[in-house]
Every structure is written in C-alpha cells, then in structure tokens.
Amino acid sequence: MHLELMSRYSQNFLINPKIADYIVKEAEIKPNDIVLEIGPGKGILTGKLLEKCEVYAIEIDKTLCEYLNIIFQDDIKDGRLHLICGDALKVNFPKFNKIVANIPYHISSPLLFKILEYEFERGILMLQYEFAERLVAKPGSKRYGRLSVMMYYNGEARILKRVKRGNFRPVPRVDSAIVKITKKDRFCYDKDKLNEFVRKLFEQRRKKIRNILGEVPYGDRRVEELSPEEICEVVQYADRIRN
Numbered sequence: 001m002h003l004e005l006m007s008r009y010s011q012n013f014l015i016n017p018k019i020a021d022y023i024v025k026e027a028e029i030k031p032n033d034i035v036l037e038i039g040p041g042k043g044i045l046t047g048k049l050l051e052k053c054e055v056y057a058i059e060i061d062k063t064l065c066e067y068l069n070i071i072f073q074d075d076i077k078d079g080r081l082h083l084i085c086g087d088a089l090k091v092n093f094p095k096f097n098k099i100v101a102n103i104p105y106h107i108s109s110p111l112l113f114k115i116l117e118y119e120f121e122r123g124i125l126m127l128q129y130e131f132a133e134r135l136v137a138k139p140g141s142k143r144y145g146r147l148s149v150m151m152y153y154n155g156e157a158r159i160l161k162r163v164k165r166g167n168f169r170p171v172p173r174v175d176s177a178i179v180k181i182t183k184k185d186r187f188c189y190d191k192d193k194l195n196e197f198v199r200k201l202f203e204q205r206r207k208k209i210r211n212i213l214g215e216v217p218y219g220d221r222r223v224e225e226l227s228p229e230e231i232c233e234v235v236q237y238a239d240r241i242r243n
Contacts, residue, residue: 011061012168013041014102019167024048026160026180027098027124038088038101043068045100050075056094058084093118102126109147116154123181132159132177139227146202150195152228155184188232197235213238
C-alpha cells in the first residue's frame, strides 16, 4: 500500500515519534480514559494511545481507514480501538473524556467549534500556529477575535509547544502548535445569543459598537478593545433592548 499517495484530503502526517510522545504525555492518559482521536492518519499517535486506553478514531480517508483496519486489527478485535470512517464535521462523536486531534488547517474553525459543544476534561490539539495564536489572543491583540472570545467562555486554551513544519509529510507551508484545552463552562449569557452577537460584532470589528448595535455600554469603543466580560455586558444589554 503506497502511503505516500494518501493525501487526498490535504492531510499533513506527523512523522516525528518524539512529538507524538509529547502529545500523549500532555494528555495525561489513564487506563479508564476514553480518548477521541480525530485524524489518526497513519496511526503514529493511535498506537501510542492504545498502549494506555480505549480509543475512538475518526478518519475521513477511506484508503487510510483500510490501512488502519489492517495494522490495528488486533486492537479492533479486542474492542480497544473503534475506527469511525467518516467526516468529523458530520458524524456524531461518541462519549469521551479526552480528545487528541491533528486538525486539518482548512476546517480548523468549524471543527473546533463542534468539539467545544461536547463535554470533556482535556484536549490536546495540533493546530496551525497562527490559528492557535487566535485561540489564545487577548483584547487589543491583532489576533483577538470571535474565536478568542468563544474559547474563553468554553474553557482555557494554552499553547504548549511550537512544532516546526519539517515534522510533517508532506511538509506544510506553516508551523503548527500543540494546544492544551481545559473545558469549563463559563458562559455569562445564553450561549446561542452570545455567539450570534459576538459573530456580528467581529464581522464589523473596525466600527464603533454603537454603529452596529445602537446605544449600548462601551458604545464608543470597538469590539476588539473589549474583554470577554465587557462584550458580555454589551450582548446582554443589546438583547434586552432588541426584545
């Protein structure tokens, strides 16, 4: 089987086992954990996870699924590995308490928002470095945006390590980052309404808030200058006057 041809979905496969070891260590896997792995690829992480716990792995590429079914056939037979061949954006996730994912760059945002809809203890995600910077950005930063705010309300994100592009094949154009996510529900208001207003505000981030929502708190400032808590004040006020 010619694995060098398996890149029809723009996968960049991790080839450095030391990076895989680091990810597993940071996930702090225990024997009774159930780990969801998104994008197992050729299984470099999958094999290391299976040494420690039960794994559900979602892989979109049918050829890779066939390959994984062969090399992990014993683990599948024993019920330690559950291989789901499908699109992670479309399938329902099984119950899990930890997640490990090497997220393709082109679906980073929708997949991350889907992941955050689920309850879990810890996530160790491989993301494009610039995307990771957006995830952890603070008010006033050029990377600060809707992603930063909604991540704040879903929990805590921290960049653990920058991963150079040479650790992947084919080699991507940009570096990656390993990000740790600790899930916490910190919503200050209705989740759907908060998401709706935050999206609207950041779509017009260069405008003053009063020019978007009318007379609301902090109306003479721009959304990128406000903390998540201040944004929540704006959203609550704007939703009340709308209704």
